[in-house]
Amino acid sequence: MTTNAAQIGWTREDMARRLALDIPNGSYVNLGIGIPELVARFVPEGRTLIYHTENGLLGMGPAPREGLGDPELINAGKQQVTALPGAAYFHHADSFAMIRGGHIDLCVLGAMQVAQNGDLANWSTGEPDAIPAVGGAMDLVAGVKSVFVITQHCTKNGEPKLVDRCTYPLTGRGVVNRVYTELAVIDVTPGGFSLVELSPGVSFEYVQERTGAPLLRQGTLANGTRHEDRC
Amino acid sequence: MTTNAAQIGWTREDMARRLALDIPNGSYVNLGIGIPELVARFVPEGRTLIYHTENGLLGMGPAPREGLGDPELINAGKQQVTALPGAAYFHHADSFAMIRGGHIDLCVLGAMQVAQNGDLANWSTGEPDAIPAVGGAMDLVAGVKSVFVITQHCTKNGEPKLVDRCTYPLTGRGVVNRVYTELAVIDVTPGGFSLVELSPGVSFEYVQERTGAPLLRQGTLANGTRHEDRC
Amino acid sequence: MIDKRAPGPAAAVADVPDGATIMIGGFGEAGSPIELIHALIDQGARDLTIISNNTGSGEVGLAALLKAERVAKVICSFPRTANSTVFPELYRRGRIRLELVPQGTLAERIRAGGAGIPAFFTPAAAGTLLAEGKESRSFDGKEYLLERWLRADYALIKGRCADTLGNVVYNKTARNFGPIMAMAAKTTIVQVASLVPPGGLDPEVVVTPGIFVDRVVEVAHPQHESELVASGATYP
Amino acid sequence: MIDKRAPGPAAAVADVPDGATIMIGGFGEAGSPIELIHALIDQGARDLTIISNNTGSGEVGLAALLKAERVAKVICSFPRTANSTVFPELYRRGRIRLELVPQGTLAERIRAGGAGIPAFFTPAAAGTLLAEGKESRSFDGKEYLLERWLRADYALIKGRCADTLGNVVYNKTARNFGPIMAMAAKTTIVQVASLVPPGGLDPEVVVTPGIFVDRVVEVAHPQHESELVASGATYP
Numbered sequence: 048m049t050t051n052a053a054q055i056g057w058t059r060e061d062m063a064r065r066l067a068l069d070i071p072n073g074s075y076v077n078l079g080i081g082i083p084e085l086v087a088r089f090v091p092e093g094r095t096l097i098y099h100t101e102n103g104l105l106g107m108g109p110a111p112r113e114g115l116g117d118p119e120l121i122n123a124g125k126q127q128v129t130a131l132p133g134a135a136y137f138h139h140a141d142s143f144a145m146i147r148g149g150h151i152d153l154c155v156l157g158a159m160q161v162a163q164n165g166d167l168a169n170w171s172t173g174e175p176d177a178i179p180a181v182g183g184a185m186d187l188v189a190g191v192k193s194v195f196v197i198t199q200h201c202t203k204n205g206e207p208k209l210v211d212r213c214t215y216p217l218t219g220r221g222v223v224n225r226v227y228t229e230l231a232v233i234d235v236t237p238g239g240f241s242l243v244e245l246s247p248g249v250s251f252e253y254v255q256e257r258t259g260a261p262l263l264r265q266g267t268l269a270n271g272t273r274h275e276d277r278c
Numbered sequence: 279m280t281t282n283a284a285q286i287g288w289t290r291e292d293m294a295r296r297l298a299l300d301i302p303n304g305s306y307v308n309l310g311i312g313i314p315e316l317v318a319r320f321v322p323e324g325r326t327l328i329y330h331t332e333n334g335l336l337g338m339g340p341a342p343r344e345g346l347g348d349p350e351l352i353n354a355g356k357q358q359v360t361a362l363p364g365a366a367y368f369h370h371a372d373s374f375a376m377i378r379g380g381h382i383d384l385c386v387l388g389a390m391q392v393a394q395n396g397d398l399a400n401w402s403t404g405e406p407d408a409i410p411a412v413g414g415a416m417d418l419v420a421g422v423k424s425v426f427v428i429t430q431h432c433t434k435n436g437e438p439k440l441v442d443r444c445t446y447p448l449t450g451r452g453v454v455n456r457v458y459t460e461l462a463v464i465d466v467t468p469g470g471f472s473l474v475e476l477s478p479g480v481s482f483e484y485v486q487e488r489t490g491a492p493l494l495r496q497g498t499l500a501n502g503t504r505h506e507d508r509c
Numbered sequence: 510m511i512d513k514r515a516p517g518p519a520a521a522v523a524d525v526p527d528g529a530t531i532m533i534g535g536f537g538e539a540g541s542p543i544e545l546i547h548a549l550i551d552q553g554a555r556d557l558t559i560i561s562n563n564t565g566s567g568e569v570g571l572a573a574l575l576k577a578e579r580v581a582k583v584i585c586s587f588p589r590t591a592n593s594t595v596f597p598e599l600y601r602r603g604r605i606r607l608e609l610v611p612q613g614t615l616a617e618r619i620r621a622g623g624a625g626i627p628a629f630f631t632p633a634a635a636g637t638l639l640a641e642g643k644e645s646r647s648f649d650g651k652e653y654l655l656e657r658w659l660r661a662d663y664a665l666i667k668g669r670c671a672d673t674l675g676n677v678v679y680n681k682t683a684r685n686f687g688p689i690m691a692m693a694a695k696t697t698i699v700q701v702a703s704l705v706p707p708g709g710l711d712p713e714v715v716v717t718p719g720i721f722v723d724r725v726v727e728v729a730h731p732q733h734e735s736e737l738v739a740s741g742a743t744y745p
Numbered sequence: 746m747i748d749k750r751a752p753g754p755a756a757a758v759a760d761v762p763d764g765a766t767i768m769i770g771g772f773g774e775a776g777s778p779i780e781l782i783h784a785l786i787d788q789g790a791r792d793l794t795i796i797s798n799n800t801g802s803g804e805v806g807l808a809a810l811l812k813a814e815r816v817a818k819v820i821c822s823f824p825r826t827a828n829s830t831v832f833p834e835l836y837r838r839g840r841i842r843l844e845l846v847p848q849g850t851l852a853e854r855i856r857a858g859g860a861g862i863p864a865f866f867t868p869a870a871a872g873t874l875l876a877e878g879k880e881s882r883s884f885d886g887k888e889y890l891l892e893r894w895l896r897a898d899y900a901l902i903k904g905r906c907a908d909t910l911g912n913v914v915y916n917k918t919a920r921n922f923g924p925i926m927a928m929a930a931k932t933t934i935v936q937v938a939s940l941v942p943p944g945g946l947d948p949e950v951v952v953t954p955g956i957f958v959d960r961v962v963e964v965a966h967p968q969h970e971s972e973l974v975a976s977g978a979t980y981p
Contacts, residue, residue, distance in 0.1 A: 073511045075720050095511050097674070097720070101848065102772040103918045105718045106674075118774055118969045119919035125773035125826060133674040133707025135715035136917055138924040138952070139772075139798075140624075140856035143849030147625030147867065148692060150720050171874075178833045179845050181875065182823040186849030189868035190625050220872040304747045306956050326747050328910070328956070332612065333536040334682045336954045337910075349538055349733045350683035356537035356590065364910040364943025366951035367681055369688040369716070370536075370562075371620035371860075374613030378631065378861030379928060381956050402638075409597045410609050412639065413587040417613030420632035421861050451636040617862070626853070627884040629865035648863040648893075657884075678949065713914065714950040 055253075056229035056246040062197055064089040065244075066155065066227045069195075074152040075099055075145075077187060080124040082197050083155040099151055101183045103142050106134025123183065146183070147190035154191040156184065158198045158226075160213040163239040163260040165223045167196065168215035181218075188219035200228035200257050207259035209233065209240060230254045238263055286484075287460035287477040293428055295320040296475075297386065297458045300426070305383040306330055306376075308418060311355040313428050314386040330382055332414045334373050337365025354414065377414070378421035385422040387415065389429045389457075391444045394470040394491040396454045398427065399446035412449075419450035431459035431488050438490035440464065440471060461485045469494055513675045514704065515724040518548035521698045525554045525663055532619065532659075532690040533561040533571060534666035537590065538734035540683035542667040542700050543570040545726070547744050549665070555579045560619070560661060562612065562686060564588040564596035567738030573745070575599060584659070586612035592738050611639065614656055616689060622658035623692020623721070631656055664694035667731065668701040668717070672708070675722030676715045677701065684716065691721040700728045749911045750940065751960040754784035757934045761790045761899055768855065768895075768926040769797040769807060770902035773826065774970035776919035778903040778936050779806040781962070783980050785901070791815045796855070796897060798848065798922060800824040800832035803974030809981070811835060820895070822848035828974050845875065850892055852925060858894035859928020859957070867892055900930035903967065904953070907937040908944070911958030912951040920952065927957040934960045938967060 057065065063085035070076060070086075072094040078084050087109070090096055098107040100122045107122060108129035116127035130136075145151055160168040167188055170181045188194050201207055209226060225243070226233045231254045232243040241263040242251065255262045288296065294316035301307060301317075303325040309315050318340070321327055329338040331353045338353060339360035347358035361367075376382055391399040398419055401412045419425050432438055440457060456474070457464045462485045463474040472494040476485065486493045515521035522545060525531070531549075535541030550573060557580045564583060565572030572595040574580060588596050588607060599605040610618065611633045621629055630653035634640050644655040666687040668677040677699055679687055691697045699717075704727045751757035758781060761767070767785075771777030786809060793816045800819060801808030808831040810816060824832050824843060835841040846854065847869045857865055866889035870876050880891040902923040904913040913935055915923055927933045935953075940963040 097511070099720070100918070102775070103921050104712075105720055106712065117917060118971055119776065120917040121773060121775050125775075130712050130917070131707075133672055133676060133710075133719065134712040135676050135710075135718035136712050136915075136920055137715075137718060139848075139852035139921050140925045141718075143852050144620075144624035144692060145718075145720055147849055147853075147869065148623050149625060150623075150692070173874075176837065178825045178836060179843070180823045180825045181845055181847050183848035185847040185873060185875065186869040189871070190849075216874040217872060328747070330956070331682070333539070334685050335948075336956055337948065348681060349735055350540065351681040352537060352539050356539075361681070361948050362943075364908055364912060364946075364955065365948040366912050366946075366954035367679075367684055367948050368951075368954060370612075370616035370685050371689045372954075374616050375856075375860035375928060376954075376956055378613055378617075378633065379859050380861060381859075381928070404638075407601065409589045409600060410607070411587045411589045412609055412611050414612035416611040416637065416639065417633040420635070421613075447638040448636060617860070621865070624853070626865050626867060627887075627889055628882075629857070629862050631862060646864075651863075653863055681949070713917070 056249050059085060062227050062229060065232060066195060066197055067091060070096060070153060075150065077101065077151050077154040077191065079154065079156040081157050083157060086155055099145060101142050101146065103137050103139060104130060104134060106131045143186055146186050149190055149192060151191045153193045153195060154187045155195045155197055156187065158196045158208060159215050160208055160210050161196055161223050161226055162210050162213045165221040165235040166213045167218045167223050168213040169218050171216045173216045184218045188222035193224045194222050195225050195227065196223050197227045200230045207257055210259035230257065233262065241265065287480050290316060293458050293460060296463060297426060297428055298322060301327060301384060306381065308332065308382050308385040308422065310385065310387040312388050314388060317386055330376060332373050332377065334368050334370060335361060335365060337362045374417055377417050380421055380423060382422045384424045384426060385418045386426045386428055387418065389427045389439060390446050391439055391441050392427055392454050392457055393441050393444045396452040396466040397444045398449045398454050399444040400449050402447045404447045415449050419453035424455045425453050426456050426458065427454050428458045431461045438488055441490035461488065464493065472496065512673045513722060513725050514673055515726045518544045518700065518726055518728065519551065521545065521724045521726045522548045522552050525549060525552060527554050528556045529554060529662040530558040530560065532661040532664040532694055533559055534685065534687040534690050536562050536682065536685040540667050540685050540687055541570050541734055542665045543732050543734060544728045545665040545698060545700050546570050546574055550574055550577055550745060556581045558582045558584065560584045560659060562586050562615065563590055564593055566590060566592035566734060568595060568743040569737040570734050573743065575605065578604065580605060582606040582608065584608040584610060586610055586615050609639065616686065618656055618659040619686065619693045620689045622660040623689060626658060628655055628657050630654065659693060661694040662696065664690040664697040666690055666697065666699050668699050670703045670705060670710065671699055671701040671725045672705050672710050674707050675719030675725055676710050677717040677722060678710060678714060679716055688717045691717045696723045697721055698724045698726065700726045700731065702729055702731060703727065748909045749958060749961050750909055751962045754780045754936065754962055754964065755787065757781065757960045757962045758784045758788050761785060761788060763790050764792045765790060765898040766794040766796065768897040768900040768930055769795055770921065770923040770926050772798050772918065772921040776903050776921050776923055777806050777970055778901045779968050779970060780964045781901040781934060781936050782806050782810055786810055786813055786981055792817045794818045794820065796820040796895060798822050798851065799826055800829055802826060802828035802970060804831060804979040805973040806970050809979065811841065814840065816841060818842040818844065820844040820846060822846055822851050847875065852922065854892055854895040855922065855929045856925045858896040859925055862894060864891055864893050866890065895929060897930040898932065900926040900933040902926055902933065902935050904935050904937040906939045906941060906946065907935055907961045908941050908946050910943050911955030911961055912946050913937065913953040913958060914946060914950060915952055924953045927953045932959045933957055934962065936962045936964045936967065938965055939963065
């Protein structure tokens with residue numbers, strides 16, 4: 048039933064563009080590795096976001112031009128970046144003070160599974176042979192004000208990533224606020240998954256079929272406002 | 279019996295000079311307000327000490343020349359000071375990380391009472407009308423490697439300051455390593471007060487009479503070395 | 510563009526409500542944001558809780574705020590200093606409450622508030638009068654006290670220079686509590702002698718990154734408490 | 746005069762004993778003190794516990810130290826990265842132990858070690874697999890884990906410039922774990938591209954004050970891990 052999934056709905060760029068619409072001007076944002084990094088390309092005209100990278104830079108800019116990089120100016124994915132005017136460097140304890148202390152407005156992460164209660168699993172499949180590696184994900188979900196997940200709706204095998212209950216080891220409990228997939232934008236509310244927006248040409252039923260838990264057609268957002276009130 | 283005390287033994291400057299002899303080259307030192315500040319004047323030739331002031335400066339130098347001070351370059355006693363070449367400024371949490379984390383080699387403090395078990399009282403008489411003020415003393419005695427006390431042997435009323443048990447509220451328990459008075463240098467050892475050195479012309483008995491707990495003629499230092507081994 | 514400039518001290522503190530908890534930077538006069546404190550006196554908020562290392566001197570700045578009876582409680586390490594008469598008088602008359610905290614514990618509690626650490630263990634004050642009512646625990650044979658974080662509604666601090674994104678550098682030992690208070694308050698207001706555009710500060714030397722700062726105000730020629738006190742000044 | 750210079754990397758690490766716990770700075774290659782690590786490989790100490798955010802890449806630097814089977818245990822947050830094959834292979838063969846720590850908790854535990862805070866509460870990892878065996882407690886309705894400090898016998902870190910008293914400044918995001926590891930080790934050894942006399946660094950911009958540093962070594966042209974890996978280099 049998911050053989051056509053790749054052709055249906057938003058592209059990764061569309062997903063990132065859609066997510067970027069929801070970030071208020073002036074936000075301090077931490078972008079995870081992978082699809083989340085795309086978000087930086089689609090900040091709407093007139094908004095300025097300030098990017099935090101947990102390895103010690105606030106005011107991170109794009110990759111340097113060829114030959115102008117410094118191997119010691121990198122992002123959390125260990126790729127070379129630049130520092131924008133108004134940037135600041137700091138050490139790791141200060142960097143995670145920003146994260147844990149609630150100073151970062153938003154982080155955007157990938158996911159293996161998101162449960163209807165907001166639980167997130169994105170660091171380990173729990174398989175015995177896997178090399179466990181957690182990085183800063185647990186600190187981010189525990190401390191950042193809003194956690195957005197950007198991910199394909201299903202795994203490569205067609206299994207839902209939005210689930211009743213996570214089966215993989217958790218990154219954090221009840222931490223996800225909103226999920227962006229190629230099919231839909233979905234809030235995590237006290238009542239469970241709640242549809243915010245469908246991608247063009249995708250039906251509610253199509254999304255529900257590919258979601259491992261009930262999807263509310265509309266509902267109250269986790270912060271108590273209605274969909275219409277969101278930025 | 280103490281009417282002649284003021285004329286007997288070392289002057290304050292002598293006490294400070296004697297104490298300074300015991301500070302190894304290269305030590306990081308925090309000097310309390312009052313008599314302890316005198317120690318900085320008497321560092322023996324050939325030794326360099328680095329002074330820490332808890333309000334955020336390592337490498338503190340003497341008072342500025344008239345008219346060259348900055349009201350925002352002060353010591354813990356709120357007096358204007360200077361910064362020597364190789365100094366560093368830092369914030370209060372970092373400053374007390376140096377103290378609490380055991381990075382300061384020595385602090386020199388005044389005292390109201392020192393007990394034979396090393397308890398120190400130097401912040402409050404506990405009188406109901408007193409304005410309690412503790413400053414950084416409790417952090418210093420809890421974190422600094424060695425705590426030297428420099429004080430008159432008795433109060434203005436002739437009461438011993440070296441006592442069996444402190445009657446004033448404590449600054450810290452079992453924290454004092456050595457006491458310098460106008461009459462003697464006295465170690466705090468597992469066995470109690472132990473004489474290290476008498477000031478010229480002062481007898482053991484004279485000091486013992488003015489000390490509120492037994493004074494050992496000689497003994498093992500707190501660190502396990504003998505008097506003769508001290509620096 | 511992000512621009513955190515406030516037009517002046519009065520505008521910067523305009524929204525402080527009665528009952529607010531306010532951290533005020535400074536160790537003695539070094540780093541004391543006198544102009545912001547005076548604006549707060551003019552503004553009129555009362556029943557405040559003030560977290561600051563000292564209680565001011567003379568009848569200007571922090572001491573003037575106390576004198577105006579706007580402060581219900583002070584959390585500090587050293588409420589008496591030379592020329593400090595306002596606090597002792599209020600305290601003896603029972604007009605102000607005091608939570609006395611060892612200086613390093615005060616600093617660490619503020620830093621913990623900013624860093625999202627709700628509680629930590631410290632050796633300072635273990636076994637003393639100031640340990641009363643506190644949980645203690647032994648680690649590796651040494652006794653420690655459990656201390657809670659401190660957070661505030663506002664922080665008023667003084668820097669030397671800031672950019673419009675809120676990055677701040679300080680002047681010498683005026684740095685003291687500024688960087689940690691900036692982290693621990695919901696709204697952090699910084700007065701600086703000089704304001705520059707983004708790029709005006711080297712990212713390597715920024716002490717307080719702009720993420721911790723909400724409003725910056727230029728006060729080109731800040732007053733010095735000791736000079737005001739020496740001249741017998743009072744405020745208002 | 747106080748002079749913390751060591752004549753070279755070999756002399757700087759000469760006294761590291763078998764069984765030592767060593768913090769090694771760096772996040773990926775940024776801030777990785779490759780020359781000090783190579784000197785440690787030459788020196789021969791074994792049965793080491795390494796505290797570092799990653800486990801190195803290729804077969805140089807930290808990865809080469811692991812490859813030489815000198816390391817009994819690694820405490821880190823992210824032991825697998827691009828070009829990281831040495832650790833996974835040793836781990837799967839049961840030749841090395843791993844204590845996996847969330848990155849912010851790792852940083853805070855190191856900072857706590859340096860600051861004399863034996864334990865603190867953090868929200869990270871509460872309710873997860875990594876909370877197993879840890880004490881948890883609720884503050885204001887939120888769950889936190891009790892975490893212990895981390896301290897080490899040695900720290901090997903990389904700065905940009907130091908003075909002979911041990912004051913250090915860093916290069917961009919190579920700062921990362923350097924300043925906190927310098928605080929948390931009994932003996933802190935810093936390699937820098939440039940060494941200056943006291944007074945050569947502005948006291949306002951010093952990141953690691955000299956009190957945290959025991960030995961400084963000038964390595965004028967430090968190697969970059971990514972370039973070594975790209976060239977297929979191995980060590981020794």
